[in-house]
Amino acid sequence: MTPEEREFQQKIDAGIKVEPKDWMPEAYRKTLIRQISQHAHSEIVGQLPEGNWITRAPTLKRKAILLAKVQDEAGHGLYLYGAAETLGIRRDQMIEDLLAGKAKYSSVFNYPTLTWADMGAIGWLVDGAAIINQIPLCRCSYGPYARGMIRICKEENFHQRQGFDIMFTLTRGTPEQKAMAQDALNRWWWPAVMMHGPSDAESKHSAQSLQWKIKLFSNDELRQKFIDQIAPQAEYLGLTIPDPELKWNPERGHYDFGAIDWDEFHNVIRGNGPCNRDRLRTRKEAHEAGAWVREGAAAYARKRAIREAA
Amino acid sequence: MNQALFTYLVRLGDNCLILSQRLAEWCGHGPALEEDIALTNVALDLLGHARLWLSYAAEVEGSGRDEDQLAYLRDAGEFQNVLLVEQPNGDFGVTMARQFYFDLWYSLLLRELRTSRDERIAAIAEKAAKEVDYHLQRSTDWVIRLGDGTPESHERMQRALDDLWMYTGELFQMDAPDTELRDRGTGPNLEHLREPWLQHVTKTLSEATLSVPGETWMQRGGKQGVHTENLGYILAEMQFLQRAYPGAQW
Ligand SMILES: [Fe+2]
Ligand SMILES: [Fe+2]
Numbered sequence: 001m002t003p004e005e006r007e008f009q010q011k012i013d014a015g016i017k018v019e020p021k022d023w024m025p026e027a028y029r030k031t032l033i034r035q036i037s038q039h040a041h042s043e044i045v046g047q048l049p050e051g052n053w054i055t056r057a058p059t060l061k062r063k064a065i066l067l068a069k070v071q072d073e074a075g076h077g078l079y080l081y082g083a084a085e086t087l088g089i090r091r092d093q094m095i096e097d098l099l100a101g102k103a104k105y106s107s108v109f110n111y112p113t114l115t116w117a118d119m120g121a122i123g124w125l126v127d128g129a130a131i132i133n134q135i136p137l138c139r140c141s142y143g144p145y146a147r148g149m150i151r152i153c154k155e156e157n158f159h160q161r162q163g164f165d166i167m168f169t170l171t172r173g174t175p176e177q178k179a180m181a182q183d184a185l186n187r188w189w190w191p192a193v194m195m196h197g198p199s200d201a202e203s204k205h206s207a208q209s210l211q212w213k214i215k216l217f218s219n220d221e222l223r224q225k226f227i228d229q230i231a232p233q234a235e236y237l238g239l240t241i242p243d244p245e246l247k248w249n250p251e252r253g254h255y256d257f258g259a260i261d262w263d264e265f266h267n268v269i270r271g272n273g274p275c276n277r278d279r280l281r282t283r284k285e286a287h288e289a290g291a292w293v294r295e296g297a298a299a300y301a302r303k304r305a306i307r308e309a310a
Numbered sequence: 311m312n313q314a315l316f317t318y319l320v321r322l323g324d325n326c327l328i329l330s331q332r333l334a335e336w337c338g339h340g341p342a343l344e345e346d347i348a349l350t351n352v353a354l355d356l357l358g359h360a361r362l363w364l365s366y367a368a369e370v371e372g373s374g375r376d377e378d379q380l381a382y383l384r385d386a387g388e389f390q391n392v393l394l395v396e397q398p399n400g401d402f403g404v405t406m407a408r409q410f411y412f413d414l415w416y417s418l419l420l421r422e423l424r425t426s427r428d429e430r431i432a433a434i435a436e437k438a439a440k441e442v443d444y445h446l447q448r449s450t451d452w453v454i455r456l457g458d459g460t461p462e463s464h465e466r467m468q469r470a471l472d473d474l475w476m477y478t479g480e481l482f483q484m485d486a487p488d489t490e491l492r493d494r495g496t497g498p499n500l501e502h503l504r505e506p507w508l509q510h511v512t513k514t515l516s517e518a519t520l521s522v523p524g525e526t527w528m529q530r531g532g533k534q535g536v537h538t539e540n541l542g543y544i545l546a547e548m549q550f551l552q553r554a555y556p557g558a559q560w
Contacts, residue, residue: 047338058551058560071350290341296463300455
C-alpha cells in the first residue's frame with residue numbers, strides 16, 4: 001500500500017465518507033463506476049417487465065400504483081447515473097455501453113412477465129431482494145452513492161408493499177387467481193434468490209469491496225436475510241416456495257434452503273435468458289427512435305443560445 | 311338520473327382515461343430518461359383525473375357502478391372520448407402534437423369549469439387545472455423545440471400537426487348534453503373555446519417556425535360513441551383481465 005492508499009483506507013475505516021473531489025484509488029473509482037452504473041442500468045431495464053402490464057392493469061387504482069412504481073424506477077436510474085457521473089464518466093457513455101451489450105444489469109429482468117400476478121411477485125420478491133441489497137449501501141463509503149440510496153430505499157419499501165398487496169389480494173381471490181399467484185412465485189423465486197449474486201466462495205469482487213465499504217455484507221449473508229424474511233410471508237399468504245429443502249433450522253436460527261442452479265444464473269448473465277435479447281433490443285430501438293428528438297432539442301438549444309448572445 | 315350530467319362526466323373521464331392509456335404505452339420507450347419520466351407523469355395525472363370524473367359519473371348514475379365498472383365493462387360504443395385522444399402514439403412528434411392540441415383545449419375547458427355551478431365539478435377542475443397548465447407548458451415547449459430544431463424534427467413536427475388537425479374540430483362541437491349543461495351554468499359553451507385555442511396554436515406554431523394546418527374536413531363521432539378503429543384495440547388490451555375473470559377482485 002502507498003501512503004495515499006493507507007490514508008484512504010484509514011478514512012474509510014473511520015467511517016468518513018469519500019466525496020467526488022477527494023483522492024481515491026483508481027480501482028475504487030472503477031469498481032464503483034461498474035457497480036453504480038450496473039445498478040442504474042438495472043433500474044432502466046427493470047422498467048420493461050413491469051411496463052409490460054401497465055396498459056393491462058386490472059383496476060384504475062392498480063394501474064396508477066404500477067405507473068407510479070415504474071416511474072420511480074426511472075427516477076432511480078436518473079439519480080444513479082448522476083451518482084456515477086460524479087466519478088468522471090458521462091451518462092451517454094454508460095448508456096452506450098449498455099446498448100452495446102458491454103455493461104451488465106440485474107439478470108432478474110431477463111425473465112418474462114406472463115400474468116398479472118408477476119406484478120405482485122416482482123414487487124414482493126424482486127424489490128424485496130433489492131431492498132435487502134440496498135439498505136446497507138445507504139452506509140457505504142462513497143457519499144453520493146450512499147445519499148442516493150437513502151432516497152431510493154424509501155421508495156423501494158412502497159414497491160415491495162404494493163407487490164405484497166397484489167399477492168395478498170390474489171391469494172384471497174378465486175381459485176384461478178390463487179393459482180396465478182402460486183405460478184408467479186414458482187417462476188420468480190429462484191431468479192430473486194440469485195439476485196444477491198454468486199456465493200461468497202465464487203464472488204470475484206467481494207473481499208476488496210467489503211474492505212472499501214462499498215459492500216457491507218457478503219452475498220450469502222444477504223441471501224439468507226432475504227429468505228428468512230420471505231419464507232414466513234409466503235406461509236402467511238398460503239403459498240408454497242418452490243424449494244422442497246426450505247425448512248426452519250432452529251439451531252442456526254435461519255431457514256435452510258436447497259442448492260441454487262448456478263448454471264442457469266451464469267447462462268442468463270451470458271445473455272441466454274428468455275428475454276435478454278428482447279430487453280436490449282427494446283432499449284436500443286427506443287434510443288435510436290429518439291435520436292431525431294434529442295438532435296432537434298440540441299439544435300434548438302444552440303440556436304437559442306446564439307440568439308440570446310446576439 | 312341526470313342523463314346529460316352523466317354523459318358530460320363520462321366524456322371528461324373517457325378523454326383522460328384513453329389519453330393516459332396511450333401515454334402509458336411510452337413507458338420505458340421514451341427518447342430520453344427525463345422524457346420517459348415526464349410522459350409517465352402526464353399519464354399519471356390524467357389517470358387521476360379520469361378516476362375523479364368517472365367516480366362522480368358513477369355516483370350521478372346511482373345504479374351501483376363504480377369507476378372500474380365504467381372503465382372496464384363498457385364496450386367501444388359507450389365510450390365517449392374525442393377521437394383525438396385515441397389516435398396512435400406514432401413517433402414522439404405525433405405524441406407531442408396530440409398532447410399539445412389536447413392540453414390546450416383541456417386547460418381552457420378546466421379554466422371555465424372552475425366556476426361551474428356544480429361544486430364537485432368546480433373542485434375537480436380547480437385541482438386538475440394546475441396540473442394541466444404544466445402539461446401544456448411542456449407540450450408547447452416541445453412543439454417549439456422540435457419545430458425550430460433540425461430540418462428533420464421540423465418536418466416531423468409539421469407532419470404530425472397536419473395529420474392530427476382533422477381531429478380538433480370535435481373539441482369545440484356542441485351537442486344536446488353540452489347545451490343542456492351550458493344552460494344550467496354547469497359547463498361553458500365549447501364553441502367559445504375555439505378562438506383562444508386557435509390564438510395559442512397560432513402563436514406557438516409561429517414561434518416554432520411551423521405553419522397552422524389549412525382548412526380541412528373535421529372528423530367527428532367520438533363524443534357520440536362512433537370511434538376510429540383504434541379504440542377497439544385499446545379496450546381489448548385495457549379490459550382484458552376484467553373480461554377474462556368476470557367478478558374477480560384485484
Ligand atoms: Fe428501484
Ligand atoms: Fe423498485
